[in-house]
Structure formats: structure tokens, C-alpha cells
Amino acid sequence: MATAILDLNAQKTAVTDSEDLALVRSLREGSERAYETLLLRFQQPVYNLALRLLNDPSDASDVVQEVFLKVFRNVGHFRGQSSLKTWIFRIAINEAHNQRRWFFRHRHREVGIDDEQEDARGRAGTLADASPSPFDYALDREKQAMIEAALTRINPTFRAAVVLRDITDLSYEEIAEVLQVSLGTVKSRILRGREALRHELEMKLQPQPVMNWLPKTAE
């Protein structure tokens, strides 16, 4: 069963690689359609990745622009040694890292005035969800909010590995390429990231200590 899955993945990867190379060739030729295709394919996953890593729509937008600027300018140097997806995600991870470093160095908290950006964090900013009822919707939303909050609290190194694995759905090998670390390091980071998340959620779900109002009698 596992072998069959691996074979299917290999076939899929081969098709994607040939598509990637064709897309890169078209980009080098300056085709307008190629630029559009690249944006359509990657703007959503790259934005999602940046948002999960930075937890700030404004910063995520900045990072996405930087990523695509670098992609457009360096597409001539892309040799196809890795897939286009891992190459772009690697740039996104590096840019997000730079952004986070810049943030801690220069800015602790700024008040945003962009209403549209704020909306993007709300429910209206997410894609359609197939929740069957308002109750399920509310329950799901609460669970999602808890997971999102827990994600922001764990170590960024582990967060990147977990996000790439469980949200962006990359394989371990692709994550190793994106993060430029060994496969063993990827396994370790995913394991520790998930454990950290589990721990965070466990802490959150623990019942809070209740105040005891002891009645006092007059002496």
C-alpha cells in the first residue's frame, strides 16, 4: 500500500517537474501568461505560509511581495535542481525569517490602519468552508482559533517545520530542501513542534482554578 502511494507521488512529482520547467522556460521568454500562471499557482500558498509563520497580514503581504520580486528576478538562475515549489517556499521561509528578525530589531508593535488587511484575518478573509451548521461552524472556529494561537506560541524553528508539513502539505524530503537541513533534523523538528503544540493546547484545555467563596459566619 505504502509502495503504491510512493509510486503515485513519484509520477505526480515527475509531471509537476516537467510543468515547472515549462513554466520557467516561459517566464524566461517573458510570456505574460507565464507570469499570471505563476502568480495563480503560488500567491495563495506563499501568502498562507507567510501568514502562518508571521501571524500578521501586513507583514505577510510584504513578505509575499519580496518573494515574488526575488522569484521574477532570479528565475534566470533557476536550474531545476529542486522543484519550483520548494525553491519558492525556500525564498518565502528566508524572507519570513528576515522579516521576523527585522520586526524584533525595529518594531515591537505598530497599530495598523488598513481595514482591509484586518478583514483578511477575520472569517470573511478565509476561503469558503463547508461547515454544515452554525454550531459546527462556531465549534470549528473556536478550535481553529486555539490552534492558531498555539502556533504563534511555539518556537519559530519548529513552527516552520510543522506548518510546511501539516498546512502546506510538503513531504519530509521537500521540507528538508526548503529548510536546507538534513532529513533527520526535519523529523526531529516536526516531532518537537507537534509535541510543543500538543502541550500548548493541553495547557489551554486544562480547567482554570475556581475561586472559592467561603461563607464566613459572624463570631
Add this chain to the structure above:
Amino acid sequence: MSCQTVLNSLSEFLDHRVAGEERARVTVHLAECRECAAHLRELSELRNGLKGLPPAAVPARLRTQLQVLASHERAHWNATKTLPLALRAWAANMKLAVDNLMRPLAVPLAGGLASALLLFGLLVPTLGFQPSVLNDVPTGFYTAATLVEVAPTSINNDETVVELYVDAKGQATDYSVQRGSVSPAMQADLTKMMFFSRFTPATWFGQPTNGKVLVSFRRINYVVRG
């Protein structure tokens, strides 16, 4: 298989990266150990929760910005694909840069030049130089004493040069012989000449002061140097 070993491999087990005998051993352990099974269930729920997070929609503004960026970069890429195109693009950029640099300067520069010419034209008639007064007493520097009128004298040596000391009142007060010789008879004659000659005293910043006059006697003719 110990619980710690199983817990360490649960993450990979969940991702179907544990295969063969090891997977079978983990499965057997999970069937027997309630705690490890609960741990796996929690991890599985967590992973499903992460996978179930709704993908964030790209803001409309970002989409537009990306399209503009793509358009700009594509134009730039097409403009610099070959060397002649790159040179042409470089020339166009330089022209644009120069235009952008000069445009803000053009109006102030033209305005400044026009104002300068207008002011110069208006001021030229008032800039005419006044004729200087010929007999004006120069101030601000030293003027030497001069001999105005010399009294008749009978000194008739071949060449005698005498330096006369003229005070601030224009009177010769003393003399010294610079060249030649003066006999005792000539000394009296020289004293008379000093007494009856008229001098203009030397001045220092317009004020009369002591000075010297060189008088050269050459037979009958005499030359005054001042």
C-alpha cells in the same frame, strides 16, 4: 518496545513514514498501551486540526500589487534580454533620470537668471564711477615730505647730496651730508637755504609728521628728489 521509543516514532507513524516490522511493532504496542494510544489520538486530532485550518485569502490589494509587480518585472525582463535592448533600456533610464533631475531645477534656474539680468540692468545706471578729486589728500598711508621752494644758494660742488630733516610744521631742522663734502663756508650757506626754503611735511594717515627730503646739488643746477 518501550513507551518512550513509541512516543518518539508516533509523529512519523502518523505520516506513514514507519513501515514494515517496525510499524507492526508500534501497532502492537498501541493496541496494548492505552496511554500511547491516547497520545497518538491527540497527535492525530492536532494534525487534522492543522490541516483543517482555512487557507487565508490573499487580500485584494496584495493581488493587485503582485500583478503590477509582475507586469513591471516582465517589462524589465523583456527590455534587458539582449545587449542592444539592455543598452537602449539603460539609455532610456538615464534620460529619464536626467529629465527628472533637471525638471525641478529648470524653473528656479530660469527664474534666477531672469531676475539677475533684470536687477543688473536696473542697477547699471547707478554703478557709474565718480571722477576722483585730483587734489585730494590721500589718507590711509604715508606721504613723504616734499620741497616746495628752495632758497638761492651758492653751493657749487660737482655733486653734493644732503638729507634734510623736515618736522611736522614743514621746517627743516637738521641735515646730514650723504655724498660729497661741505666746507665750513658752505655750511652757513646751507643753513640759510634750509631756513628760507619751504617744505610740505610728511603725513601719516593724513596727520603731519617728521620726514626727510633728499636734496642733490650739482653745480648750478639742482635736482630735487622726494
